[in-house]
Amino acid sequence: MxxxxxxxxxxxxxxxxxxxxxxxxxxxxxxxxxxxxxxxxxxxxxxxxxxxxxPCYRQKKRHLNQRLFEQLVSGVSQRRAAFLLKVNRKTIVRKFIFLGLASYHYLQEDRMQHPPAVEIEFDDLETFEHSKLKPLSVIAAVESGTRRILGFRVARMPAKGLLVRRSLKKYGFRKDERKEKRRALFSEIKPHICEHSLLKSDESPHYPSDVKKFFPLATHMPFKGQRGCVVGQGELKGRGYDPLFSLNHSYAMFRANVNRIFRRTWNTTKKPERLALHLAMYSLYHNLFIIHHPAR
Ligand SMILES: [Zn+2]
Structure with missing residues (x-):
């Protein structure tokens, strides 16, 4: 041995x-x-x-890990999970972090098993931490057709429109992390994307220069956005043909299964890092069990 x-x-x-x-x-x-x-x-x-x-070394309730994972990626709140599994809320928080970090690891491993993506879609989804005055942006990249989630990042961003003044008054200056996170995502997924791939996104003015920088040989196709807003029905509401269907469908799945970004939810994100852990859990479940894999 x-x-x-x-x-x-x-x-x-x-x-x-x-x-x-x-x-x-x-x-x-x-x-x-x-x-x-x-x-x-x-x-x-x-x-x-x-x-x-x-990986479960010194855990006393390891038998709950799988059930908790399934609940967390199926729209159950941490509070309700504690009630259903009859454990303390602090146990759930600890396990939430453990499962989130483990999901990052397995997502990475799963990505290695697939051939490089030929056609991808990327865009931002907007949500917030604690209050709408503190918006967050989730940038995600999805493989067209299979809807496999290649990667995502959560970035803080300043409030927009009518909320700007209230946000500044109450919480002060808010850093815009979108550029930095977008570049981090691009460099992370670069090895998993074909050199001559087709990248689809909406017409955001921030995308073309970063796409050129990270994917010089790829073709970038911007489409006129049909985006949803933070309240009301969202990303899938677009009429007729949606060129970013795979991505918007995945966003709708995020919204339907990760309770903290449900529309009109009671739950809100308190820490952007925890939203990222939650999305990692859902992405893993999505990639392994929800979408159809031609390779399997
Ligand atoms: Zn020894």
Whole structure:
């Protein structure tokens, strides 16, 4: 067995050898009724077990992870999830962060399994943190046709229109992170997109220069926007043919399944980072279970 000691990083020279690491009984884990093997590292005298290497190490309620994940990507609020699973709200918050970070990891792994995308669509979705005076923009890129979510970023942005004065008075200057986040997204998804791909977006004046910079050989096709607003019915309301259908459909799915961006919701985002974790969870579920994969 080629197990490494997590403390001193040593391991047995061969799989038959017990020179460095030897088995040292087992224990019964109550939370999921599993028998877990323990080991002893002879040089450093420390014990460890197979559980030490698990991403769920030291979790006492690991059996709830899957159910909680399914609830969080199906429109259930964290508060309601705590009620349904009969655990404390703080447990849910801790697991929410754990599941979100894990989802980022698995999203990345899943992206590697697919051939580079030939046709993609990208755009911004608007929501807010805490109050409409503090808007957020979610930029996402989706593969046309399959609706696979390639990546997204959450950016803070200043209020617009009639809200500008109230926002400035109440919360002061608000940084616009959209440019920086858009570039971060482009550089992240670049390896997963064909050099000569077709990129579709709306006619935002900010897009062409960044597209040229990150995807010099790609063709950029801007379309006249038919965008929704923060309230009322949203992205899918467009009449007739929608050139950005895959993207707008995915946005509508975000809106239908991530409770904090439901329209007319009670729930609001309090921290943009948590919105990103929530979207990572939904994107993973969307890519793995919701859309149809010709490759599978
Ligand atoms: Zn050791």
């Amino acid at each position: 080629s197990i490494k000691c997590p403390y001193c990083q040593q391991q047995n020279p061969s799989s038959e050898s017990r020179e460095v690491i030897t088995s040292h009984g087992s224990f019964f884990r109550k939370s999921d009724t599993a028998k877990v093997c323990r080991f002893l590292c002879k040089p450093c005298g420390k014990h460890f077990s197979l559980a030490t290497f698990s």
